[in-house]
Amino acid sequence: AASNDHVETMKLWLAKGADIKRADSDGYPALNWAAEHGQVDAARYLLANGAELDLPVNSGATPFISACIHGRVDVARFLLESGADIEKRDRNG
Template identity: 40%
Template structure:
């Protein structure tokens, strides 16, 4: 019996979101290989891709794109990955 790879905190933040936010590409790759949900969103609708774009973590952005991240998905407030990247 193991831990759910998509476990989250009270704000619906997952390990994959934290790894993407911090630019830890090796952890992002590991979590995805283990089946982490690429499109899991937190309480404001941000996915790992949104986090990586906002923080300018380009290696992670590339990895998430290669794995099929939805570039058109918006947050609950309507922000796209592009607007988050521009706001940085």
């Protein structure tokens, strides 16, 4: 849902008790999926509802790093404005 900007679906999942910080089987929390796919509205919703801004995936990439790697400028800007730590590094430095 996060990677496709389906905010209404995320609202339903959270209402049913989904853990917004939990990673999927690939090790990605929802905010990282939103960032990687350029979904600003989903990222905004997730952060407003408790997602961790700098939570890394298995590779060490934070949502900000994922947005940058995939050229998602709008999401990267939003994450920076929200306080993303630009000093964090993934396993590639």
